[in-house]
Amino acid sequence: MKVITIALGGNALGKTPAEQQENIAIAVPSLVDLITQGHKIILTHGNGPQVGMIYKSFEYGAANSDKIAAIDLQECTAMSQGYIGYHLQQGIMKELRHLGMPWNVSTLVSQVEVDPKDPSFKNPSKPIGDFYTQKEALTMMREKPEQIFKEDAGRGWRRVVASPKPIYIVEQKSILNLLDHKFIVITCGGGGIPVIKDENNNYHGVSAVIDKDFTAAMLADIVEAHYLFILTAVDHVYLHFGTKKQKELKEISAKQARKYIKAGHFAEGSMLPKVEAALRFVESAPGRRAVITSLEKAHLAMGDDVGTVIYS
Amino acid sequence: MKVITIALGGNALGKTPAEQQENIAIAVPSLVDLITQGHKIILTHGNGPQVGMIYKSFEYGAANSDKIAAIDLQECTAMSQGYIGYHLQQGIMKELRHLGMPWNVSTLVSQVEVDPKDPSFKNPSKPIGDFYTQKEALTMMREKPEQIFKEDAGRGWRRVVASPKPIYIVEQKSILNLLDHKFIVITCGGGGIPVIKDENNNYHGVSAVIDKDFTAAMLADIVEAHYLFILTAVDHVYLHFGTKKQKELKEISAKQARKYIKAGHFAEGSMLPKVEAALRFVESAPGRRAVITSLEKAHLAMGDDVGTVIYS
Numbered sequence: 001m002k003v004i005t006i007a008l009g010g011n012a013l014g015k016t017p018a019e020q021q022e023n024i025a026i027a028v029p030s031l032v033d034l035i036t037q038g039h040k041i042i043l044t045h046g047n048g049p050q051v052g053m054i055y056k057s058f059e060y061g062a063a064n065s066d067k068i069a070a071i072d073l074q075e076c077t078a079m080s081q082g083y084i085g086y087h088l089q090q091g092i093m094k095e096l097r098h099l100g101m102p103w104n105v106s107t108l109v110s111q112v113e114v115d116p117k118d119p120s121f122k123n124p125s126k127p128i129g130d131f132y133t134q135k136e137a138l139t140m141m142r143e144k145p146e147q148i149f150k151e152d153a154g155r156g157w158r159r160v161v162a163s164p165k166p167i168y169i170v171e172q173k174s175i176l177n178l179l180d181h182k183f184i185v186i187t188c189g190g191g192g193i194p195v196i197k198d199e200n201n202n203y204h205g206v207s208a209v210i211d212k213d214f215t216a217a218m219l220a221d222i223v224e225a226h227y228l229f230i231l232t233a234v235d236h237v238y239l240h241f242g243t244k245k246q247k248e249l250k251e252i253s254a255k256q257a258r259k260y261i262k263a264g265h266f267a268e269g270s271m272l273p274k275v276e277a278a279l280r281f282v283e284s285a286p287g288r289r290a291v292i293t294s295l296e297k298a299h300l301a302m303g304d305d306v307g308t309v310i311y312s
Numbered sequence: 313m314k315v316i317t318i319a320l321g322g323n324a325l326g327k328t329p330a331e332q333q334e335n336i337a338i339a340v341p342s343l344v345d346l347i348t349q350g351h352k353i354i355l356t357h358g359n360g361p362q363v364g365m366i367y368k369s370f371e372y373g374a375a376n377s378d379k380i381a382a383i384d385l386q387e388c389t390a391m392s393q394g395y396i397g398y399h400l401q402q403g404i405m406k407e408l409r410h411l412g413m414p415w416n417v418s419t420l421v422s423q424v425e426v427d428p429k430d431p432s433f434k435n436p437s438k439p440i441g442d443f444y445t446q447k448e449a450l451t452m453m454r455e456k457p458e459q460i461f462k463e464d465a466g467r468g469w470r471r472v473v474a475s476p477k478p479i480y481i482v483e484q485k486s487i488l489n490l491l492d493h494k495f496i497v498i499t500c501g502g503g504g505i506p507v508i509k510d511e512n513n514n515y516h517g518v519s520a521v522i523d524k525d526f527t528a529a530m531l532a533d534i535v536e537a538h539y540l541f542i543l544t545a546v547d548h549v550y551l552h553f554g555t556k557k558q559k560e561l562k563e564i565s566a567k568q569a570r571k572y573i574k575a576g577h578f579a580e581g582s583m584l585p586k587v588e589a590a591l592r593f594v595e596s597a598p599g600r601r602a603v604i605t606s607l608e609k610a611h612l613a614m615g616d617d618v619g620t621v622i623y624s
Contacts, residue, residue, distance in 0.1 A: 016381035053373070053380055054391070060376045061369030065442075068365055068372075069328035075395055079366065082394025083387055085421045086505055086517075093482075094514045106486040107421035109397045130377075170405075174418040177493050183486060193398055202406045205398075 002302070003040045004227040005220035006031065007213060007277075010046025010190070012233060012295050013084060015053065020084070024091035026296065027231075032095040033299035035103065035184075042179055042223055043088065046212045047080040047190030054079050055129050073128065073161060074193050074205030081109050081189035088186050105184045111170040111203060112192025112210055118164035124148050126163045126209045131156030146207070162208040166192060166215045170203060172222050179223055191215040213277035221284045228281045228290040229301060230274045235294045237275060237308040239265050251309045254279050275310070282312040314614070315352045316539040317532035318343065319525060319589075322358025322502070324545060324607050325396060327365065332396070336403035338608065339543075344407040345611035347415065347496075354491055354535055355400065358524045359392040359502030366391050367441050385440060385473060386505050386517030393421050393501035400498050417496045423482040423515060424504025424522055430476035436460050438475045438521045443468030458519070474520040478504060478527045482515060484534050491535055503527040525589035533596045540593045540602040541613060542586045547606045549587060549620040551577050563621045566591050587622070594624040 008027070014020045034041050054076040061068035071079075085107025092105045127150075132140070137149035137157035152158045169175070169188060178185045191210030195203040213230060220228040236248035239260060252260075257275055266272040271292075278290030293307025300306040320339070326332045346353050366388040373380035383391075397419025404417045439462075444452070449461035449469035464470045481487070481500060490497045503522030507515040525542060532540040548560035551572060564572075569587055578584040583604075590602030605619025612618040 015379070017383060017387050018381075056377065057369040057373030057380055060372040060380075061365070064372045064376075065368065067327070068369055069330075071329060071395075075329050075398070078394040078398035079391035080394070082390040082392070082397075082421050083383075085394075086387070086390035086423070089421065089483075090423065090507070090515055090517070097513060104483070104485045106483060109394050109401065109419035109421070111398070111402065171401075171416070171418060173416045174490060174495060177495065178486060178489060181489050183489065195402070201409060203402055205402070 001038050001040060002226040003042070003223055004034055004229055005216060005223060005225040006041055006043050006229045006231060006298065007216035008043065008045040008295065009232045010048040010050060010212070012231065013045065013050065015049050017087070020087050021091065024087050028091045028095045030296055030299040032092065032099065032101070034302065035101065036099065037302060039302070040179070041184060042175070042219065042225070043184065043186045044188045044212065044216050044219055045084055045088070045186070045190070047077065047084060050080045050084060051076050051190055052128060059130055072205070073207045073209065074195070077190045077193045078109060081107065081193070084189055085186045092184060103182055103184055105186065106178055107186040108171055108174055108178070110188045110192050111195045112166045112188060112215055113168035113170060113203065114164035114194050114196060114206065114208060114210060115167050116196045116206070118162065120162040120164045121208070124160040124162040126161050127152055127158045128161055128209070129159050131158055133157065163211055164194065164208055166210050166218050169215070169218060169222060170195065175219070176223065188215045188219050211273050211277070213273045214280065217277040217281040220281050226288060228278060228288070229298055230278060230290065230292045231295045231298055232274065232292065233294060235297055235307065237266070237271060237292050241265070241267070241271070249308045251311070254282055254310065254312045257310055278310045282310055286312070288312065313350050313352060314538040315354070315535055316346055316541055317528060317535060317537040318353055318355050318541045318543060318610065319528035320355065320357040320607065321544045322360040322362060322524070324543065325357065325362065327361050329399070332399050333403065336399050340403045340407045342608055342611040344404065344411065344413070346614065347413065348411065349614060351614070352491070353496060354487070354531065354537070355496065355498045356500045356524065356528045356531055357396055357400070357498070357502070359389065359396060362392045362396060363388050363502055364440060371442055384517070385519045385521065386507070389502045389505045390421060393419065393505070396501055397498045404496060415494055415496055417498065418490055419498040420483055420486050420490070422500045422504050423507045424478045424500060424527055425480035425482060425515065426476035426506050426508060426518065426520060426522060427479055428508045428518070430474065432474040432476045433520070436472045436474040438473050439464055439470045440473055440521070441471045443470055445469065475523055476506065476520055478522050478530050481527070481530060481534060482507065488535065500527045500531050523585050523589070525585045526592065529589040529593040532593050538600060540590060540600070541610055542590060542602065542604045543607045543610055544586065544604065545606060547609055547619065549578070549583060549604050553577070553579070553583070561620045563623070566594055566622065566624045569622055590622045594622055598624070600624065
């Protein structure tokens, strides 16, 4: 029996409730098959398109109705955890019952602590929400000085937020407790609701997007996982991705991975954070392995003939 | 040590994130004081204003952007569980740490099964979302025949959904597991995400609003609570409410409560479901008591000199 932490990409979940349910229905047999094989799984997921849709809806809501307040990113992330967790737990439960398996599934709303001194707060770069004119953006920055807007490649002005690294999963005891009692736990959605600690050790939400792959690596460490699966749209990590020289990677050491990172093989904001999160996990304790592959192939990845395996 | 299930009214939580955090900060000392007194608490909450705000924002989002889909009520309820649970768990944790108490707090995303034959599905009456013209409403009913719009007291047309009774809490094992291990659990928000079972025993979301007071009574039964606290805007249940003859009720038997219901003392959609839910709970096992009082006075209610106590 191995413990496997699985990170699902937010993009793979689609842009509407119907798409999300369809994509989950496609992914679920592969995930539950890992349990059939005798392993224990714990799930986390991205929320890029989903939190964007929630944030933007509230922008429209607040602009059109004086009864609706704009909602900041930490609350939108909390909403996305409910929204995605609900569909995931319903979809997984369906497959479990179909196979007569007694496991239960739970989604935990989860806060993740970040460091207010994280360098990303000085240079927020993650765009969120709608495009605005320069005039609108300047007005909004005057009204809410904590919000920063930047010009986005000629397409207009857009709000940008920090993308800090996770340092602590606030609800980790709940996660471990459920995991110890035969529950499949869905947690830390979207990288977690970002919170910072004040001088009295109280947590406060902060407007940011935590890198979900790093949160997944931290979660995998906390639950003492043997494997971290990072599931995305491609079957492998590639060298020279998208060129004629493209070459898939099957099994690489942390050292090799570092060499490829230096050579610039992996795109920022896409494959790079996944490989970096994989490295962080495999180097956190001996014997740990990370697999980067597609959602549909997850169940084959324990055979080591699928996906890109990274070991320390 | 008594087990107390606490139902917080959604209206009491306010209409914006800032209001919600302020109201929670006011309520939390009273709730945590019950733990200091040696009791075990489990929380549920309404979501009327919050789910309305989410649903409407997506109406505006979908109307203004072809990248945003309208989101139906079950998904909006899931979002509201994340949104309210996040603030509640953060606020309660703050008070616990302030007092040096080792308890943890968790929000579980929860589905609640309803009966597709519930009579409320034949006559949906709970208004949600924005007002529309007759023409707009008729068009929408043609496009989505499962959605019903009704004329609302001369103010325009509005979508109406069913308000069925809960019959099963899908995630009850997760709730009990956490409760057994010194966790304060926040669950079944907004009465739960309404789901129905199909012929293959699979759950599907359904567009409805479950009566949260009845879900609270069911939750209290499942966790074998001694007390059900229904916390609202008033300190007591009243006879002749809002008239010169208004009289507060201190302690009443289930039999007396039934007599007052028959005499029409309690308003539908307001105090009536609370008294009915209290009755359901106190009559489900011997020795159980329900207390209806205000959020701020919850901690005094164990002294029996505050609120309206209902016993069987």
